[in-house]
Amino acid sequence: MIGWDAFIYFAVPVLGCWLASGTAALKGCRRTAIWAGTTGCIVFAAFITGLWITLGRPPMRTMGETRLWYSLFTLLSGLATYRQRGYNWILLFSTVVAGVFVLINLLRPEIHDQTLMPALQSIWFIPHVSVYMFSYSVMGCAFLLALRGMCKPREEYLTAADSMVYTGMAFLTFGMISGAIWAKQAWGHYWNWDPKETWAAITYLLYLLYIHLRIYDKKRRSKRFFYGLLILAFAALQMCWWGVNYLPSAKEGSLHTYTMQQ
Amino acid sequence: MTKKILPGAIPWLFLLLAAGLQWLTGNFPADCFSFPANGVLLALWLVLVWQGFHRHRAHPLVRYFCSAQGATHSLCMMGALVVIMGFTSQETAPSEERFTLGIHHLPDTWMFAYASLHLLTVLTFGFLQGWAHRKDNRWRFALVHGGLCLTLYAMFWGSADNRTLMAIAYKGHSSHEAVTAGKKTVYPDYEFQLSQMRVTTYPNGTPQSIEASLVIDDRPVSLRVGKPYPVKWDEDVYLHSYDRARGNNSTYAVLQLVRQPWKQLMLLGMTGMLAGGLLLFVQGAERRRS
Numbered sequence: 114m115i116g117w118d119a120f121i122y123f124a125v126p127v128l129g130c131w132l133a134s135g136t137a138a139l140k141g142c143r144r145t146a147i148w149a150g151t152t153g154c155i156v157f158a159a160f161i162t163g164l165w166i167t168l169g170r171p172p173m174r175t176m177g178e179t180r181l182w183y184s185l186f187t188l189l190s191g192l193a194t195y196r197q198r199g200y201n202w203i204l205l206f207s208t209v210v211a212g213v214f215v216l217i218n219l220l221r222p223e224i225h226d227q228t229l230m231p232a233l234q235s236i237w238f239i240p241h242v243s244v245y246m247f248s249y250s251v252m253g254c255a256f257l258l259a260l261r262g263m264c265k266p267r268e269e270y271l272t273a274a275d276s277m278v279y280t281g282m283a284f285l286t287f288g289m290i291s292g293a294i295w296a297k298q299a300w301g302h303y304w305n306w307d308p309k310e311t312w313a314a315i316t317y318l319l320y321l322l323y324i325h326l327r328i329y330d331k332k333r334r335s336k337r338f339f340y341g342l343l344i345l346a347f348a349a350l351q352m353c354w355w356g357v358n359y360l361p362s363a364k365e366g367s368l369h370t371y372t373m374q375q
Numbered sequence: 376m377t378k379k380i381l382p383g384a385i386p387w388l389f390l391l392l393a394a395g396l397q398w399l400t401g402n403f404p405a406d407c408f409s410f411p412a413n414g415v416l417l418a419l420w421l422v423l424v425w426q427g428f429h430r431h432r433a434h435p436l437v438r439y440f441c442s443a444q445g446a447t448h449s450l451c452m453m454g455a456l457v458v459i460m461g462f463t464s465q466e467t468a469p470s471e472e473r474f475t476l477g478i479h480h481l482p483d484t485w486m487f488a489y490a491s492l493h494l495l496t497v498l499t500f501g502f503l504q505g506w507a508h509r510k511d512n513r514w515r516f517a518l519v520h521g522g523l524c525l526t527l528y529a530m531f532w533g534s535a536d537n538r539t540l541m542a543i544a545y546k547g548h549s550s551h552e553a554v555t556a557g558k559k560t561v562y563p564d565y566e567f568q569l570s571q572m573r574v575t576t577y578p579n580g581t582p583q584s585i586e587a588s589l590v591i592d593d594r595p596v597s598l599r600v601g602k603p604y605p606v607k608w609d610e611d612v613y614l615h616s617y618d619r620a621r622g623n624n625s626t627y628a629v630l631q632l633v634r635q636p637w638k639q640l641m642l643l644g645m646t647g648m649l650a651g652g653l654l655l656f657v658q659g660a661e662r663r664r665s
Contacts, residue, residue: 230581232600276659276660284656286648286651287649287652294642294645298602301613311465322454360461
């Protein structure tokens with residue numbers, strides 16, 4: 114049985130693999146970087162699978178559980194970008210981001226609850242959460258490119274960020290629509306302007322603005338403007354994911370809060 | 376190259392005007408636009424857009440709505456309002472307050488109605504323009520924009536026809552009394568009665584499954600959280616709550632009665648967006664022809 118108690122035995126080798134992958138990429142050892150990164154992802158996926166079996170439900174309910182998916186998808190997105198574009202720094206960046214979330218899970222074990230309340234027992238639960246987590250990780254890679262671009266504003270970073278934003282938007286769209294259909298089944302309305310939904314709309318609008326300005330207005334605006342917009346959109350995305358819990362808008366409770374009930 | 380277009384400040388001035396109306400008159404009177412008024416207005420508005428696009432393309436207003444500037448303004452206007460909503464708590468009960476900007480119930484305000492209409496107009500003109508002139512990724516464009524159009528039409532034009540009621544189904548006797556969010560009593564044309572509550576819990580007391588057996592208009596119905604009962608083509612009954620202290624012995628179940636006649640149009644729009652999203656993933660980033 115693989116539970117949270119075993120997490121550290123998986124996390125340490127996984128972090129080792131990912132770190133080796135990041136440094137190998139920096140040194141130009143492409144093959145080693147891909148193999149080490151992939152091995153880390155396989156071990157991490159094995160932990161998630163084991164946890165899923167042990168809990169008897171998909172590990173997607175608590176913040177700790179969603180952080181697992183985010184770490185995995187961030188590394189996978191980083192690996193895909195490295196393979197496709199060959200940026201030797203992206204793997205180390207994704208390792209740092211994924212590593213931070215793994216460390217948070219090691220240090221804040223508010224994650225042992227095995228229950229799954231009725232509102233979450235839906236066929237939409239797994240696609241909605243996993244697709245969102247994947248889109249977050251892809252947008253995370255676009256954010257890393259934007260950070261890099263802020264220091265060295267090159268066109269190629271924007272072109273790469275465009276590809277990621279388009280992929281991320283496809284998944285964000287699926288996540289948002291699957292969430293709306295699920296909300297109709299569970300709460301009666303497709304859209305409730307719940308704080309989480311409001312921030313999802315803000316995130317979506319910001320990425321839409323980026324896409325439209327990149328298509329129609331790119332000559333009039335500087336590269337730094339677009340990098341700034343990507344950073345802002347990613348900040349909104351973080352707000353949607355976890356920051357919303359600390360805002361006054363959520364003080365009267367959110368329909369999306371499942372960990373503080375009962 | 377510089378063709379006449381609407382000055383960029385005008386849409387924002389209209390937003391200010393909407394804020395003024397909000398201050399003076401209170402919330403946007405959405406109830407006045409329930410069916411058939413909303414249907415007639417939607418048809419008129421579509422005819423205006425169609426005529427504007429096909430016969431008055433040089434008009435500054437039409438040029439503005441077809442332009443990138445119009446789309447940017449629209450996203451920024453809607454974005455600004457939604458950001459305010461993101462930072463403030465929103466009330467669910469309707470408010471009749473005047474001499475405020477309605478910050479705590481923004482979706483009911485004149486500003487939100489104006490920004491939504493602006494967005495819909497830009498989207499519809501953009502859709503017509505894209506469909507007529509696009510060569511690259513035409514279907515992707517049509518599905519994403521057309522799907523979003525349909526979804527927002529149903530959300531905006533159909534909002535006056537939506538009705539959410541709360542009702543209590545008692546064990547032992549039937550009832551057909553319900554209340555609106557504004558605490559007004561209304562009487563749906565069907566009766567409901569609770570037969571049995573069935574609640575199972577995890578060892579820590581968290582509910583694992585909640586099911587209510589009801590009789591709605593002499594038909595036995597089983598309701599669960601996330602499994603509503605379609606009582607009519609446009610109305611669904613949801614299990615909302617029960618007497619948690621009594622659990623299986625609860626003598627009542629709280630029901631939510633949701634009427635949403637435009638829901639199928641919304642679903643159709645969302646399906647289009649999903650298909651467009653899939654094409655977005657398959658085809659990747661846009662490359663503009665010079």
